Amino acid sequence: MKVVTFGEIMLRLSTPGFSRFVQAASFDVTFGGGEANVAVALAAYGVESYFVTKLPAHEIGQAAVNHLRRFGVRTDYIVRGGERIGIYFLETGASQRPSKVIYDRAHAAITTLQQGEIDWDRVFEGAQWFHWTGITPALGERVRAELRRALEAARRARVTVSVDLNYRAKLWSVEEAQQVMRALMDYVDICIGNEEDAEKSLGVRPQGVDVEAGKLDEAAYAELALELKRTFGFQAVAITLRESYSASINGWSALMVDNRDCQTPYRSRRYQIHLVDRVGSGDAFAGGLIYGLLMKNNTREALEFAVAASCLKQTIPGDFNLVSAGEVEKLMHGSGSGRVER
Template sequence: MSKKVVTFGEIMLRLSTPGYTRFVQAQNFDVTFGGGEANVAVSLSNYGFESYFVTKLPKHEIGQSAVNHLRRFGVKDDYIVRGGDRIGIYFLETGASQRASKVIYDRANSAVALMKKGEVDWKKVFENAAWFHWTGITPALGKNAQEILNEACETAKSMGVTVSCDLNFRAKMWTTEEAQAVMKPLMKYVDVCIANEEDAEKSLGLKADKTNVEAGKLDEEGYFNVAKKLKETYGFQAVSITLRESYSASRNGWSALLLDDKDCKEPYRSRRYDIDIVDRVGGGDSFASGLIYGLLTKENSKEALEFAVAASCLKHTIPGDFNLVSVDEVEKLIKSGGSGRVER
């Protein structure tokens, strides 16, 4: 029997410049959909779980297109609320070499940002659910989203559902002070905390020492200490931190660490992959979904972490937000090390 997993957040219309063209060059945009929690829902559906995404979308054709896009990949839309006037939009310019990618948001007053408490029956949503996942992007949408998220977390916790959070700080959406005021109180509901090189500092005020990710350098001990501090401070069952060594917009080193109550009582560092990037948007979400899958199905948490890192490595090679890979493809990468040879 497949496990029921739930995510809650915003799915947006993604308009990206073709290839590596700049915004000022673009004559048209490539159209798709994406958003942190939606990306996780799609991956978990691909892995065979009963995956539900909760949000609010307008009744018009663009809102329906977003729903249809989720349905393509098996995500269940039973709890998507319909209403409001607009879907959030984000514009993406894909960088290359030393030129960074750029994102411009147009998401103010989107349907989910104006959603109100009471529009979702969370007790019904979490019936027979094994897991609930959210990211720091959702409370950054504003007061309404914060209240609904708090209600969702309270309900999930009361019903024995495991709760995970990817801290996902977005500087274009709120300040560090605003983020910490909201995120710190929400941590009491979280069992599994996921962060990247700056999230713990921006969202929760815990900084890794001697680290300069933009110079492609990581001090592992600094991140080990952050993981320990996070676990001690908030009592998480598990803490995982992704480690991105950014040599350029086109090439990154990618690995992660995990600290938990079971198999990794000291921080465990995964295998490291050198990635030639096609599209890094959604990379963190693909890691989160891989970790959720691994923690629910693998024999130990080290195997879960290796699955998450390998799954996310593959996502960096796929255009669009969604990680369109199967469990078998991830397992094959773990076994092979990633030669990239043609399969005939």
């Protein structure tokens, strides 16, 4: 089973513990980025997982490649060149203080991609799935053009395509996002997002939704999923549902509608999570859903796997979801009590 993802991997510099930027004397170093996070999650489940990007040929670029390889991701199609790797700084919030992210990613190597540097027909040989996020086309015209070439090649290869809408206000405006993203939906089979992503990226506004209220109107989210499916003709739509009680305690579940087992919107089991690191949780959900749709008997099982996987991610520091399929299954079918395993 071969899955391909395409996007930017960044150097992540996070303050130790819950320190603020202004008090930090050092930073914890790792790597992360939407599509890379999905690739790592899939590799952990035993999938042949490929991440495609462009990275500098210097030592920091090589460190990023090595980091991916450490967790089983195939790096065969990574292009080397450009001068720098993007960076993001993370301050982890607690209780009523939210987490903060500062980007330093201008002129990153991926933004220098030239037509012909990636042979997409070769990349998709033997592939079953291609995943991308709304962050990638927000990186500029060259990346946007490369993404379209990838999507056209995926269509030629009859590869299933999924997108996580992932709107990022610090990268582009609502107007630009909608102009670009709506056109790219013609290539998409499976759409993943939340209420903000749907509104900002695609212009589909949910009614009666207030994520900060501590409770969810399930009917409003169900209608949002159905509206996205009707408007763009997706095979399936998955909406993540986060109840933000504070920066430390969240409720977590998801809802899905598709052409197979969930023609009526289905909501997953709900988990209450004491957050360790929520960055990458949506990517963990996407990775779990891709695995579930490829390997499970039905859509409902696939959704439950994705929600359990992303629940576990939020207990792990760093961007990557470093859990096995067996650990996810255990949470799916168990109590989630967190008792010590001896």
